[in-house]
Amino acid sequence: MNTKERAWFLLFTVPLLFIFTTVVVVPFTIGIFYSFIAWDGISANPKTFVGFKNFIDLFRDEQFYSSAWHTVKFTVLSLLGVNIVGIVLSLLVTSNLKVKHAARTMFFLPNLIGGLILGYIWKFIFSDVTTLLGEKTGMDVLFFNWLLNPQSALYAMVIVFAWQMAGYTMLIYVAGILGIPDEMLEAAKVDGANLWQRTTRIIFPLLMPAFTICLFLTLSGAFKVYDINLSLTGGGPFKATEMFAMNIFNEMFTFSHYGLGQAKAIIFFIVVALITLLQVVITKKREVQM
Amino acid sequence: MVKARVYIFEVFLFILALVFLSPIYIMVVNSFKSRAELYENPLALPTSFSFEYYIQAFEKMNFLSGFVNSLYVTVASVVLTVILASMTAWMLARTDNKWSKTIYLVFVATMLIPFQTIMMPLMQSMNWVQTHLNIPMMNTHEGLIYMNVGFNASMAVFLYHGFIKTIPVALEEAAELEGCNKFRLFWSIVFPMLKTITVTIAIINIMGVWNDFLLPSLVLTDKSLRTIPLSMFYFFGEFTIVWNLAMAGLTLTIIPVVIFYMFAQKYMIKGITAGALK
Numbered sequence: 001m002n003t004k005e006r007a008w009f010l011l012f013t014v015p016l017l018f019i020f021t022t023v024v025v026v027p028f029t030i031g032i033f034y035s036f037i038a039w040d041g042i043s044a045n046p047k048t049f050v051g052f053k054n055f056i057d058l059f060r061d062e063q064f065y066s067s068a069w070h071t072v073k074f075t076v077l078s079l080l081g082v083n084i085v086g087i088v089l090s091l092l093v094t095s096n097l098k099v100k101h102a103a104r105t106m107f108f109l110p111n112l113i114g115g116l117i118l119g120y121i122w123k124f125i126f127s128d129v130t131t132l133l134g135e136k137t138g139m140d141v142l143f144f145n146w147l148l149n150p151q152s153a154l155y156a157m158v159i160v161f162a163w164q165m166a167g168y169t170m171l172i173y174v175a176g177i178l179g180i181p182d183e184m185l186e187a188a189k190v191d192g193a194n195l196w197q198r199t200t201r202i203i204f205p206l207l208m209p210a211f212t213i214c215l216f217l218t219l220s221g222a223f224k225v226y227d228i229n230l231s232l233t234g235g236g237p238f239k240a241t242e243m244f245a246m247n248i249f250n251e252m253f254t255f256s257h258y259g260l261g262q263a264k265a266i267i268f269f270i271v272v273a274l275i276t277l278l279q280v281v282i283t284k285k286r287e288v289q290m
Numbered sequence: 291m292v293k294a295r296v297y298i299f300e301v302f303l304f305i306l307a308l309v310f311l312s313p314i315y316i317m318v319v320n321s322f323k324s325r326a327e328l329y330e331n332p333l334a335l336p337t338s339f340s341f342e343y344y345i346q347a348f349e350k351m352n353f354l355s356g357f358v359n360s361l362y363v364t365v366a367s368v369v370l371t372v373i374l375a376s377m378t379a380w381m382l383a384r385t386d387n388k389w390s391k392t393i394y395l396v397f398v399a400t401m402l403i404p405f406q407t408i409m410m411p412l413m414q415s416m417n418w419v420q421t422h423l424n425i426p427m428m429n430t431h432e433g434l435i436y437m438n439v440g441f442n443a444s445m446a447v448f449l450y451h452g453f454i455k456t457i458p459v460a461l462e463e464a465a466e467l468e469g470c471n472k473f474r475l476f477w478s479i480v481f482p483m484l485k486t487i488t489v490t491i492a493i494i495n496i497m498g499v500w501n502d503f504l505l506p507s508l509v510l511t512d513k514s515l516r517t518i519p520l521s522m523f524y525f526f527g528e529f530t531i532v533w534n535l536a537m538a539g540l541t542l543t544i545i546p547v548v549i550f551y552m553f554a555q556k557y558m559i560k561g562i563t564a565g566a567l568k
Contacts, residue, residue, distance in 0.1 A: 008381075008472040008473075009381050009385060009390075011473075012377045012378060012380070012381040012472070012476075013377070013378045013381050013382065013393070015374050015377075016374040016375060016377070016378040016439075016443055016447075017378070017393065019374070019436060019439050019440045019443065020397070020440050020443040020444070022415070022440065023412065023436070023437050023439075023440025023441060023443075024400050024403070024408060024440055024441065024443070024444070025396070025400070026411075026415060027408045027411040027412040027414075027415055028400070028403060028407065028408055028411070030411040030414070030415060031407060031408060031410070031411040034410065034411055034414075043417075092303055092306070093303075095299070095303075096296075097296070097299055097300050097303055098300060099300050099303050099304045099307075100303070102304070102307070103303050103304065103306070103307040104559070105555060105559075106307040106308075106310060106311055107307060107310055108559065109311065109314070109548075109551065110311075110313075110314075112497060112547050112548075112550075112551055113501070113544055113547060114500070114501025114502075114503065114519055115501070115503075116501070116503045116519050116522065116523060117501075117519070117522060117540060117543055117544065120522070120526055120536065120540055121313050121314075121316075121317050121540055122313060124316070124317070124320075124533055124536070124537065125313055125316060128332065128533060129316060129332045129333070132329065132331070132332055133332075133333075136331070163310075163313070168562070171559060171562055171563050172563060174563070175563040224404050224405070224406070226406075226504060227503050227504070230503075231523075231526070244406075245404070245406050248406045249406065252410050258410060261410065262410055262411070265404075265406050265407040265409075265410070266407060268404055268406060268407060269402075269403055269404055269407040272402060272404050273402040273403075276402060277402075
């Protein structure tokens with residue numbers, strides 16, 4: 001590269017690199033140092049270096065374990081819910097029906113509404129609409145205030161998350177299905193394969209790339225969930241639905257344990273990075289070449 | 291026979307889609323009802339249409355100011371992200387040395403960092419910048435826009451980079467031989483070719499920034515600066531029990547999104563699939 005080319009290179013890249021470094025790279029690096037420090041967030045108070053104490057403490061923190069467990073449970077259930085609903089919807093809207101375009105548009109709509117707003121809408125449904133329906137129909141086994149029971153509150157979160165994400169994964173599966181050549185399905189039909197065989201033996205294997213993407217999106221989305229958590233359950237009842245992200249937020253900004261909270265945030269990063277990388281590697285291996 | 295069966299499936303799919311959207315229905319119908327009517331039957335259509343709660347919610351949420359704030363922050367963040375990320379990605383894709391490769395790898399690797407890992411040190415550094423360098427980063431829209439661009443950068447660079455790699459370089463070389471400088475070359479020849487991916491990136495970022503709650507809640511403290519999700523949050527905290535008022539407020543916040551969806555639907559569905567399949 002000569003001087004002139006280097007000047008152009010810098011002119012084009014430096015503005016974004018500067019912003020990106022100050023917003024992401026520097027805070028991330030400082031964050032590693034913060035995790036070895038005890039501090040209450042008030043700038044007049046001292047920051048004391050405590051070594052690995054925060055990391056030892058967080059592994060003794062029962063609330064941290066239980067929020068990790070809730071997050072894992074929520075993530076597994078969400079993965080299943082989002083992807084099963086997404087695949088079913090995608091099969092429906094790739095049929096020959098005339099309403100398929102309208103249906104596709106409608107199924108995708110919830111994805112545009114932010115998690116905070118969605119949580120508030122469903123809060124009304126799970127707390128008041130269900131109770132009123134229970135009184136009216138007498139079916140109080142199904143219709144009760146879902147948000148007051150630790151178990152059902154977690155399921156409520158899964159339902160809202162699935163409602164938000166299913167339309168998104170549907171679109172990706174639709175693109176995958178439309179990418180399968182018609183001749184291949186026709187040939188299978190001629191050879192006597194029925195609808196079930198065509199779906200499980202041809203469509204599903206060829207959908208693996210779409211599956212990789214959807215798993216990646218739902219996995220990282222569910223693991224990092226915060227907005228729905230805040231507006232729908234607020235972590236309650238009795239912290240039974242407090243997820244990883246909320247636990248970190250509260251540790252820092254509610255209890256003012258900045259060092260401990262940051263140590264949790266670093267662990268959170270490592271776990272998120274490992275899971276998503278592992279998942280991509282595993283599903284990539286299983287993709288079929290056409 | 292076959293026709294009748296197809297017809298039944300048509301109706302079935304349409305009804306399924308309607309049931310899927312029933313939470314929206316519940317929100318809208320109850321925003322018109324009086325308190326007594328709401329508790330009578332939350333699923334029924336309202337018997338009288340009163341816009342009273344909309345007017346109240348509009349005023350109490352400061353909806354207009356929230357809308358203008360959200361619009362400003364979203365448009366500015368997305369336009370800046372598109373301009374800066376496309377320029378950066380083009381240079382990185384067209385320069386073959388270890389620097390450009392390393393920078394690209396850093397961008398991609400940071401996509402794995404969750405926001406919670408950065409938020410506290412980011413607020414500390416921005417506070418430091420504000421007090422020591424006198425640059426108003428905290429509690430201003432411009433500070434929020436700056437941070438949005440930083441957070442959107444890696445994904446935008448990643449998508450642009452992948453797209454640019456598929457465009458043949460010959461046209462750019464020819465233009466350069468004609469004596470076209472890099473700036474003109476990029477804006478008059480390269481950027482127009484990036485149209486499809488630009489739409490994708492713009493849509494992903496518009497939705498992300500418009501709906502974002504956590505970052506603006508940490509940056510903006512003044513009531514007058516609140517974006518829509520923020521004003522909804524505080525409004526809801528105050529009026530949780532008054533469900534009809536809350537539903538009117540929620541409906542208000544969704545109206546702009548639905549209008550945008552009606553106009554940009556075609557691009558959105560295409561853009562989102564294209565972005566995800568990259």
